[in-house]
Amino acid sequence: GENVEQHPSTLSVQEGDSAVIKCTYSDSASNYFPWYKQELGKGPQLIIDIRSNVGEKKDQRIAVTLNKTAKHFSLHITETQPEDSAVYFCAASIGSYKLIFGSGTRLLVRP
Amino acid sequence: NAGVMQNPRHLVRRRGQEARLRCSPMKGHSHVYWYRQLPEEGLKFMVYLQKENIIDESGMPKERFSAEFPKEGPSILRIQQVVRGDSAAYFCASSPSQDEKLFFGSGTQLSVL
Numbered sequence: 001g002e003n004v005e006q007h008p009s010t011l012s013v014q015e016g017d018s019a020v021i022k023c024t025y026s027d028s029a030s031n032y033f034p035w036y037k038q039e040l041g042k043g044p045q046l047i048i049d050i051r052s053n054v055g056e057k058k059d060q061r062i063a064v065t066l067n068k069t070a071k072h073f074s075l076h077i078t079e080t081q082p083e084d085s086a087v088y089f090c091a092a093s094i095g096s097y098k099l100i101f102g103s104g105t106r107l108l109v110r111p
Numbered sequence: 112n113a114g115v116m117q118n119p120r121h122l123v124r125r126r127g128q129e130a131r132l133r134c135s136p137m138k139g140h141s142h143v144y145w146y147r148q149l150p151e152e153g154l155k156f157m158v159y160l161q162k163e164n165i166i167d168e169s170g171m172p173k174e175r176f177s178a179e180f181p182k183e184g185p186s187i188l189r190i191q192q193v194v195r196g197d198s199a200a201y202f203c204a205s206s207p208s209q210d211e212k213l214f215f216g217s218g219t220q221l222s223v224l
Contacts, residue, residue, distance in 0.1 A: 006153075034212065043115075043202055043215035044154065089153055096210045097144070098167070101153030 002027045004092050006102025014110050019077045021105045023090035026071065032093035033066060033073050038104075039086045047088075048075070080109045113138065115205050115216035116185075123222045124193050132188040132219045136205030143186040144213060145171075145178060148200040157201075160186060193223045 005024045013019050025033075031052040036044035050057045050064045050073065057064050061080075066073040073092075077084055087106050091099040116135040124130050136143050141162050146154040156170040160180035171178065175193075180186040190197055200220050204213040 004153075032210075036215070041217075043117075043217045046212055046214065049212065091153075097142070097159055097206075098156050099154075099213065101146075101155070103153045104151070 002030075002092075002094050002100050004090060004100050004102040006090050006105060008105060009103065010106045010108070012108045012110060013080050015080060015082060017080055019075075019080050019084070019107055019109075021075045021088055021090065021107075022072065023074070023092075023102050024070075024072050025092040025100070027092065027094055027100075028071065030071075030092040030094065033064070034091050034099070035062075035064060035075050036089045036091065036101075037086045038089065044089060077107075080107075082109050082111050085109045115140075115203055115214055117203050117216035117219050119219060120217065121220045121222070123224060125224050126194055127192050130190040130193050130197070130221055130223075132190075132201050132203075132221070133185045134188070134203030134205075134216060135185040136203075137214055140205035140207050140214075142206045142209060142211075143180050144204045144206075145186075145188050146202045146204065146215075148202060148218070150199075154202060157188075190221075193221075195223050197221060198223045 034049035037047045038044045063076040087104045090102040143160045145157040148154045158171045158178045159167040175191045177189045200218045202218045204215045
């Protein structure tokens with residue numbers, strides 16, 4: 001069945017450093033790839049997304065890259081801040097409305 | 112513009128009881144999705160509804176679980192005769208149309224004793 005693999009499961013970085021989270025998807029028909037940030041006790045918050053006709057997208061300190069050939073996409077956070085600490089989930093679309101989520105990456109930014 | 116509203120935030124039920132989870136989508140959104148999250152795991156799709164219609168319930172167990180999105184009022188996820196394995200966070204999301212961004216609510220944490 002369809003699945004999304006996400007790595008690493010935990011990531012600890014020093015404030016100001018960059019963080020990279022990687023995901024691989026299985027369904028070659030997937031065409032939409034959102035990233036969500038989930039803080040403790042809250043729902044997932046959409047932080048950035050990319051569609052398959054684009055290779056890279058950037059929004060301030062956050063960027064996402066997509067390699068359709070390799071079925072691989074990544075989240076890049078630069079100049080990390082303590083408030084970036086959270087669990088991050090990648091997801092890939094299945095059909096026109098269903099999302100398959102990765103298992104999450106717990107990011108800790110050390111001050 | 113209020114976000115997706117879910118209630119209750121926390122729900123405790125004993126085995127065999129019924130759980131009813133409510134979700135009011137964002138204003139202008141007529142598409143509702145329910146996802147379940149177990150501890151330390153990603154979200155798993157359960158069901159997709161539009162007003163008065165279930166579009167896809169492939170991720171929802173066929174027994175004990177049901178969902179509705181009536182013409183008036185919130186979407187309801189109903190779990191009958193709950194068991195301990197139903198303990199999880201249940202998230203609702205909404206979108207203005209299919210193939211659009213999903214916005215999630217804060218979830219309902221269901222605990223079955």
